[in-house]
Amino acid sequence: MSQRTVYDKLWDSHLVKQNADGSALLYIDRHILHEVTSPQAFEGLRIAGRKPWRLDTNLATPDHNISTDPAERAAGVAGIPDNTSRIQVQTLDDNCDHFGIKEFKMNEMGQGIVHVMGPELGATMPGLTVVCGDSHTATHGALACLAHGIGTSEVEHVLASQCLVTKKMKNMRVTVDGVLGVGVTPKDVVLAIIAKIGTAGGNGHAIEFAGSVFRDMSIEGRMTVCNMAIEAGARVGLVAVDEKTIDYCRGRKFMPAGEMFDKAAEYWRTLTSDSDAFFDTEVQMNGSDIAPQVSWGTSPEMVVPVTGNIPRVEDQTDAVKKKGVERALEYMGLEGGAPISSVAVDRVFIGSCTNSRIEDMRAAAAVVKGHTVSKTIKQALVVPGSQMVKEQAEAEGLDKVFIQAGLDWREPGCSMCLAMNADKLGAGEHCASTSNRNFEGRQGNGGRTHLMSPEMAAAAAITGHIVDVREFTGDQS
Amino acid sequence: MKAFTQLKGLVGPMDRANVDTDMIIPKQFLKSIKRSGFGPNLFDELRYMDEGQPGQDCSQRPINPEFALNLPRYSGATILLARKNFGCGSSREHAPWALEDYGFRAIIAPSYADIFYNNCFKNGLLPVVLTEQQLNVLFAEMYADEGYQLTIDLAQQKVVRPNGESFEFDIDQFRKDCLIKGLDEIGLTLHSAQAIKDYEKARAETQPWVFGAIK
Ligand code: SF4
Numbered sequence: 001m002s003q004r005t006v007y008d009k010l011w012d013s014h015l016v017k018q019n020a021d022g023s024a025l026l027y028i029d030r031h032i033l034h035e036v037t038s039p040q041a042f043e044g045l046r047i048a049g050r051k052p053w054r055l056d057t058n059l060a061t062p063d064h065n066i067s068t069d070p071a072e073r074a075a076g077v078a079g080i081p082d083n084t085s086r087i088q089v090q091t092l093d094d095n096c097d098h099f100g101i102k103e104f105k106m107n108e109m110g111q112g113i114v115h116v117m118g119p120e121l122g123a124t125m126p127g128l129t130v131v132c133g134d135s136h137t138a139t140h141g142a143l144a145c146l147a148h149g150i151g152t153s154e155v156e157h158v159l160a161s162q163c164l165v166t167k168k169m170k171n172m173r174v175t176v177d178g179v180l181g182v183g184v185t186p187k188d189v190v191l192a193i194i195a196k197i198g199t200a201g202g203n204g205h206a207i208e209f210a211g212s213v214f215r216d217m218s219i220e221g222r223m224t225v226c227n228m229a230i231e232a233g234a235r236v237g238l239v240a241v242d243e244k245t246i247d248y249c250r251g252r253k254f255m256p257a258g259e260m261f262d263k264a265a266e267y268w269r270t271l272t273s274d275s276d277a278f279f280d281t282e283v284q285m286n287g288s289d290i291a292p293q294v295s296w297g298t299s300p301e302m303v304v305p306v307t308g309n310i311p312r313v314e315d316q317t318d319a320v321k322k323k324g325v326e327r328a329l330e331y332m333g334l335e336g337g338a339p340i341s342s343v344a345v346d347r348v349f350i351g352s353c354t355n356s357r358i359e360d361m362r363a364a365a366a367v368v369k370g371h372t373v374s375k376t377i378k379q380a381l382v383v384p385g386s387q388m389v390k391e392q393a394e395a396e397g398l399d400k401v402f403i404q405a406g407l408d409w410r411e412p413g414c415s416m417c418l419a420m421n422a423d424k425l426g427a428g429e430h431c432a433s434t435s436n437r438n439f440e441g442r443q444g445n446g447g448r449t450h451l452m453s454p455e456m457a458a459a460a461a462i463t464g465h466i467v468d469v470r471e472f473t474g475d476q477s
Numbered sequence: 478m479k480a481f482t483q484l485k486g487l488v489g490p491m492d493r494a495n496v497d498t499d500m501i502i503p504k505q506f507l508k509s510i511k512r513s514g515f516g517p518n519l520f521d522e523l524r525y526m527d528e529g530q531p532g533q534d535c536s537q538r539p540i541n542p543e544f545a546l547n548l549p550r551y552s553g554a555t556i557l558l559a560r561k562n563f564g565c566g567s568s569r570e571h572a573p574w575a576l577e578d579y580g581f582r583a584i585i586a587p588s589y590a591d592i593f594y595n596n597c598f599k600n601g602l603l604p605v606v607l608t609e610q611q612l613n614v615l616f617a618e619m620y621a622d623e624g625y626q627l628t629i630d631l632a633q634q635k636v637v638r639p640n641g642e643s644f645e646f647d648i649d650q651f652r653k654d655c656l657i658k659g660l661d662e663i664g665l666t667l668h669s670a671q672a673i674k675d676y677e678k679a680r681a682e683t684q685p686w687v688f689g690a691i692k
Binding site: 022134255 | 568651663673688690691
């Protein structure tokens, strides 16, 4: 057989049928559901009188619009103050009960943001196809699976047939070699990649992240990177299997055990790209050159190193780009040419499927430990990605560290990443955020998002403005 | 799904690039558990002067007189002219639902975001791709001519202008068939039920750990 990439191998092993018109029927192994993009799919099943094709492949949880406030959460589904949110969460519960789909309900151990929950429970395994009605599904690709977001009609299609009608993507490899400097994190690496290739750079491609930087990176770090593949235009991002992948999988709830695990692991080890496999597009970067990154504008490619300055309109040569920079500066209320580290922030958000895993919690806690949140900060939220992350963090005393420093310790959910619940920015407010999108209004009408790593967001909470975590001393200026 | 063969209709503009799904239907409306009723909130932030809330009676809200689709001349438009990268951002299918519920049956733009493009076909909405130059011609003609109508012939893959000239467009064979026949894609896939079962059987033999895991 010819030389194949990881993506080629995953595609081939899930092909049910190749049609003459170029489309293909692809088998789906895991389907994760949440409250926002599933109700109409279940309704469609009901109207057509169909049943789920298989039950042991679906996993559901509410995450997008639930409250993260401990008191509100304690009141259960009936206590969700917003009418439409409550109905949506209740509808997910009802649909899962009705169709017999496994769900981790709002306050149940196991619940969490879909892309945090899947891997940590072992529902996501190497070699699988994983879909979810959410564009950040690429996260799961960190475990060498073919994972991408789908629309609601496709949610219904997968429920009913366990398949998707789709077309093969092109292969792209982003190689980052070298060693990351102190204070430089997976988030900085992915932001630097997006800044380099642009938000449409990966359109139509599945991206494989390769090179020493990803080999040295933890599995959770690889998830942070794959998570943002969609921000570079690629529906799929993935990393080949290595021993770290296998170690991560061992012992998780839905993973095979004993001999079966060893047999699976033997297969998983084949999920690497062959040495002469063909990539349609190749990008190379040096990890040693990457500094902590911060977004200044309203698109995830509008990023500068924390040591850099906000771009100036007059320096842009391309007319379209010039207009984009002008519009973004106006929306963000920023002055071109000023150092990015001069920007004061009003709120801090540490959370989202990009950066809410236990390593993120530890990293942020280590920065704020022994310091106090700046008086100029209106709110600093820490939202663990799942009940399991929350439990682990509390066992390590991280919640106390955050609370003592003056940050809010919340219940798991998407929270201020998309502001579908009460966690929002006010108009004109700047936020140091560990989430993944800085579109206009994403974190609240008129809100101004600055994407960065958990360490950087934690440091900003203490100093009250954007600061290079490598020079952070805890002084408030 | 509604079949799509030929459409002759009034044309309306969305004259800016990179219109994201948040602009098409803001997040507060995603809490609905229904597929219909999103039309009054299409382009909500651009269309009204106040901040919209789900369940509100939109007929009482202050409208933005500068937003083109609010002009009486575009009322009843079924074809939307748009610019490049239309529908970028999230995977929400509420975006095509809102366009469809508003009354649009087709969009003409130079390019679309992948997931949005895909989602349109599932809802009987035809996303036509023409070149930027062709779009410039259509925009100019539309602005100059109140009541401007286009005919979209899917079988012939043509957009016919009032002067009788037409622009041809490309489309995937599978998607075209589904739209023309108004096919239920799921029903179509289920014709391959045996192939799916055979696949599962073979896979369960080589990779048994994939099955029965979640319970
Ligand atoms: S945390 Fe944000 S990006 Fe992730 S699933 Fe939730 S809303 Fe989507």
